[in-house]
Amino acid sequence: MNSTLREVAVPRQAARPRFRLQTFASLKYRDYRFLWISTLFSSNGQWIQQVTLGWLVYQMTGSYLLLGLVNGMRAIPFFFLGPIAGVVADRVDRRRLMMVSQGLMAVGIFLFALDVALGFVQVWHVFAFSLMTGVGWSFAMPVRQALVPSLVPKDDLMNAIALNSAGFNLTRMIGPTMGGLLIAVIGVAGNFFLESVMYSCVVVMVFLMRVPPQTYATAGSWKSNMAEGFQYVWNDKMVLTLILMALIPITFSMPYVSLMPGFAVEVLHQGAGGYGLLLAVSGFGAMTGTLILASLSNFQKRGALLLASIIVVGFGLMAFAWTTALPLALALLFGIGMAQISFMATNNTLLQTIVPDHLRGRVFALYNLDMGLVPIGTALAGALADGTNVHVAITVMGAVCAVLGILSAVTLRHVRRLA
Numbered sequence: 001m002n003s004t005l006r007e008v009a010v011p012r013q014a015a016r017p018r019f020r021l022q023t024f025a026s027l028k029y030r031d032y033r034f035l036w037i038s039t040l041f042s043s044n045g046q047w048i049q050q051v052t053l054g055w056l057v058y059q060m061t062g063s064y065l066l067l068g069l070v071n072g073m074r075a076i077p078f079f080f081l082g083p084i085a086g087v088v089a090d091r092v093d094r095r096r097l098m099m100v101s102q103g104l105m106a107v108g109i110f111l112f113a114l115d116v117a118l119g120f121v122q123v124w125h126v127f128a129f130s131l132m133t134g135v136g137w138s139f140a141m142p143v144r145q146a147l148v149p150s151l152v153p154k155d156d157l158m159n160a161i162a163l164n165s166a167g168f169n170l171t172r173m174i175g176p177t178m179g180g181l182l183i184a185v186i187g188v189a190g191n192f193f194l195e196s197v198m199y200s201c202v203v204v205m206v207f208l209m210r211v212p213p214q215t216y217a218t219a220g221s222w223k224s225n226m227a228e229g230f231q232y233v234w235n236d237k238m239v240l241t242l243i244l245m246a247l248i249p250i251t252f253s254m255p256y257v258s259l260m261p262g263f264a265v266e267v268l269h270q271g272a273g274g275y276g277l278l279l280a281v282s283g284f285g286a287m288t289g290t291l292i293l294a295s296l297s298n299f300q301k302r303g304a305l306l307l308a309s310i311i312v313v314g315f316g317l318m319a320f321a322w323t324t325a326l327p328l329a330l331a332l333l334f335g336i337g338m339a340q341i342s343f344m345a346t347n348n349t350l351l352q353t354i355v356p357d358h359l360r361g362r363v364f365a366l367y368n369l370d371m372g373l374v375p376i377g378t379a380l381a382g383a384l385a386d387g388t389n390v391h392v393a394i395t396v397m398g399a400v401c402a403v404l405g406i407l408s409a410v411t412l413r414h415v416r417r418l419a
Helices: 030-061 064-073 076-091 094-117 123-151 154-185 187-208 222-235 237-245 247-252 254-267 272-295 302-320 326-354 357-387 390-411
Strands: none
Touching: 030 064, 030 094, 030 123, 030 154, 030 187, 030 254, 030 272, 064 123, 064 254, 064 357, 076 094, 076 123, 076 222, 076 357, 094 123, 094 187, 123 154, 123 326, 123 357, 154 187, 154 272, 154 326, 222 237, 222 357, 237 247, 237 326, 237 357, 247 254, 247 302, 247 326, 247 357, 247 390, 254 272, 254 357, 254 390, 272 326, 302 326, 302 390, 326 357, 357 390
16 A cells, blocks of 8 residues: 555654645545545535536526525525534534434435435425535534544644545536436436435444544533634634635635526536536636645745635636636636635635634634525525626626735735735
């Protein structure tokens, strides 16, 4: 077996060179490998779900607005349950919490697959299903992020976070293409049955993990623990700034994905396979970006990278909005995906290095609250596309990203100087 995959315990920090290529360094830690593999299963299932739900709703209704709303529905629980999920993640066994949440997801997805297979599905069922999966993700995401620093030493933290993002974006390449092609092969219901199997595999991977002892917030009530998390974020200027900056892509750039079924059919004249290809190429760009970040885990100008990435996303979306040629659209989506994940992974890494372990679940639950704004972004994008056209909607989203990125670069000197 390759020496980079040796099964070793998490070591104490050791001195090492300031600059070093270590693309897959974190995979030498056994329990991180299990977490990483579980990311492949859950993320692949999530992308298959997104493609299949989008296709199902578009075929049932033909409405951009409903496309945006159904994609945003899964984000609503992050807004209402995020702070509670963060407290739970800091008070109970994180491994067990992930097993329970992902196991319940597998059951819920299986039941929805039966609903579709038996021909009972209605539009409101789709909305209820999206809401259910959002509840599962609102608990799983802060736990997954809080576990990473427990499974690797601090020196490999950016590498581990980047590899986690690379795993997510590997499935972002495979999942949409697979989902689009499998709609024609096994049908919409078959895709959901497959997704249920994938979430069952997540439970198995997490069961096999051995998580080192962690510091839990057992003192005080749940309300006081929640208040402590809010107070920490509010009082730490850098943490608050990074969390607020995370709102930019979630609200103004990610919603373009909800418009892709219509863009693929009406602008690029593609079917389900072409729709999946568009999402996959964006994922390939994102995976490329995360592998670069993983290789340069000791990069010293992360603040500048953070700001430059979101500006590139904005201008990339504006160019993509008006392309009618598939090759150019694919090239632009590759660049957008690379820049977008560079922003998100760098932001995540900077937060992980600042936040103490006993507050990590609560802080990252607040960090994930931005997901609760997805319904607003997708609903606005869908309404704008219905009221004008899809070109204008994506152009507006890109312009807002670019302007906010430039304003941040000019005014947020403390972020620009982050190493």
